Amino acid sequence: MREFLVDFEVLFNNSIFYYAIAVMISYVIFTLLSAVEMNSYMKKNSYVNYREILVSPLAPSVSILAPAYNEEATIIENIRSLLSLHYGNYEVIIINDGSKDSTFQRMFDYYKLEKVDFAVNYQIACKEIRGVYKSKLPSFSKLTVVDKLNGGKSDALNAGINVSAKDLLLCIDVDCIVQEDAILKLAKPYLEEKYQVIATGGVVRIANSCKVEDGKLVEVNMPRNLWPRFQVLEYIRAFLMGRMAWSRLNGLLIISGAMGLFDKSVVIKVGGYDHNTVGEDMELVVRMRRYMYEQDRRFKVVYIPDPLCWTEAPADLSILGRQRNRWTRGTLETLWVHRDLFFNPRYGVLGMLSYPYWFFFEWFAPIVEFVGISVFILLAIMGNINWEFSLMLISMVYCFSVLLSTVAIFFEEMSYKQYTKGADVFKLLLAAFLEPILYHPLTVIWAMQGNIHKLRGKNNWGAMTRKGFKKEVVNQTENTAT
Amino acid sequence: MSIFDNIFHYIGQLYTDRLPYFPTNIRASLMIILFCVIAAIEIYIYILFKRIVKMREEKQIKYWKEHIGNVLANIIVYDETDNTAEIISHFYPRFKKIPLGNKIVNQIVVNEILLYRKNFTGKTAEVLSQLYRKLNLDKKTRKKIANRNWDIKIEGIREANEMEIVELASAIIKYTDDENALLRMEAQAAYIKLSAREPFHFLDRARERILDWHQVVLFEIITKNKKLTIPSFSKWLYSPNDTVVMLCLKLIEHFTQFDAEEELKRLLRHHNPKIVKKSVEIIGKLELANAESFMFEIYFDQSEEIKLEILNAFGRISSGQYADFLSSRIYSTDIKIKKEALYAIKRDPDNGKNKLREIYNQTTPENQALIKHVLDDRIKQE
């Protein structure tokens, strides 16, 4: 027995070691790819005069789709800032998803709405649209409000797609702070890529503690609360390093639900957003990619590293936990629905690289970690631990994750430098030391909870989404495991 | 010995005496730890260093921006009647005091002159151009164009373009078909502005694609430049380069060049659906009634997208020839086609709206809803 345990410990140490090495190598590769992509993006776009698309009649037309559910406190401001974005040809469609508060009434009064005779073409199934409204005032002519029965975020977006009169769809969370040049930057890849672009995504940044006036970001600050600060680090890492690299490989799976620009014709062809998943943003991109492969059409999903969208991150641990729990379920659902992609050569990068990566390193990583730590504790209790060696292995993973965060901060410093104050950068670097100990274990636990909830509650999928999305629904980002 | 000494001693031992006795994975992890620590420290130092340098630089830049801005603003507020040469010679000594040898300062001067040159016309522009030469900045621009790096080249071409240094046109033409798309576009844009005799010569030789984005840029330049003599763009509609055809179609549309009619009819049978669609659109916008029968001929073989465009064109032309055809389309199974046909009927300047009201009384409830939608002017057409 004793001998077996010793053998087991060696085996255990080795397998953890090799999995860690595999993860680390993948991160090193991604970091390098991101560096290349960032560099070429920055160099290419330093010469660009975005005003040219702004003024051009040749620029693609854009519909902004923003679902609103119980947003009475902020809806007027949010719409106002959406109406003042810098772009020529666009419309704003607010979908009131059966709010139970006075969201609709407020919009109706402030924007002087009136019902129009809109014959909705239900190209994508969605809950009944009660009415389509436009403003009587010429200064709000860009605004359309859709009033519909409650059906959840995906359903609301689908209703918006049915009403949209433009070529591209900018799907956003209504409470996000959108940078004024966001559409310009997201639309540009549609005009310059050799292959058809089906979607572009932007960076999501965290707005906690930042100064916001009239729905616009005035001053960028580091969140005072520690939990959002960890998320800043997490987002920078995920967006500047992870997604940039995937964009380079043309294997991007997620366009953040908080902001993404899609080709309407393809979205309609694939049937819009799926109601049956809580990870509708990821699922849509996977389905659009699939469709393009099945049509044998060459395409790209592009990712823009500029900070275009700012969102309030949950500062409360229980809300944050629910968010991560949901992300895990979303990932699992998408992976399950599209399980035939797994190492399927017919689907190119999607089948051979993106999907397996997501499976092994995004979904599976927290499980490996959880099991690893549990076994470690078990062995420790039984007294079969070489403490020195274990400490070294743990130190290695710790040092690597600190380095990775440091490199991410370095990327940010070299590119956008949103945190202009030196003290803020110092705080961020400090957070990199604490994150693996304080924050990361929580994300592992939340991911485990998500998996368990999913496996136990397979048959109550619908009930979870039909409640409508709440304030705390922020957006989907990679649940980066470091 | 203090506790720190102990720790240092222990770590030292790990990497020296004890190292050979560890199993491979432990040795590897020790190495990785060492690497991570060193790399992280280097990054910290670099970030700190960079921040300090940047801070100093920014102070300097702020000072010179303010200073140079003041001098320049003084120059450009002169009246239309003042003599250019006099203005320049009056202010030249002030510029001599600015350290133009300093790279950063030099770039600020260039950028500021460029910005004013871009935003003002008339006397101001003239004064700025002369000042640019007087400061010998045009020579630097020429050098930049001859540089080996494409990004420096672009910088130079852009300066030449914005300052309208026409002598450099001949140095720029060779880049109008360069493999580097960014350089190519920049050169084409500059060439249009700088070449006095044949600004569109590059279209004859363009083999590389003109990306949509570049078409936007070129379109802006061509349509906003009032000094340009606009040729008949139909002569490039034969180009084997589809992107050249697309660009010319957009320009034909903008300048309403009716002489392209025959070419447009021919393009209805082009192999590229984008070109077909654009041709149909232009036929509609130019109201070329003679082309209606050609569009009708191809109608049934087209994709939905082009069908919609053809219906739209019929609506714009409203010759009456295809009124029955449009009316029949409202019984299509495709809602988009129905809607487009109804919009086309509505466009008839004589009695389009009345006609829709007539149809309303004798059609299906679904069509009635669509007619209401189409008649509602508050809703914009797709």
Added chain:
Amino acid sequence: MSRILIAEDEVLMLKALEFKLKKDGYEVDMASDGRQAMEKVKANTYDLILTDIMMPFVGGMEILSFIKNDPLKKNTPVLLISAVGLENVVLEGFSLGADDFIYKPFNLNELSVRIKRYIKQNEFN
């Protein structure tokens, strides 16, 4: 002395306009973004307002619509500076009550003549 507000986010352009209008003998007030401009418009009265359409935080259109909807200020001439030649932007501007559009690039001397005319016109009203 007539008082003019210039709202323009490009510092250099702001400076050039300031110098020119001061030289023409006006009292010049400046705002380098839309928010500042809005505050100034609310707090003071001007004889003419010259504003860029594209500005951070608050656009020129919003400032225009604020002035034209204020019974005390609606007679103040508003000139919009714009690089945007899009038809719908121009239409929107005029429908909101803009007095004139100035397209970039423009002639400074011509602008100064126009401003003189609008201020004179307004004095008679």
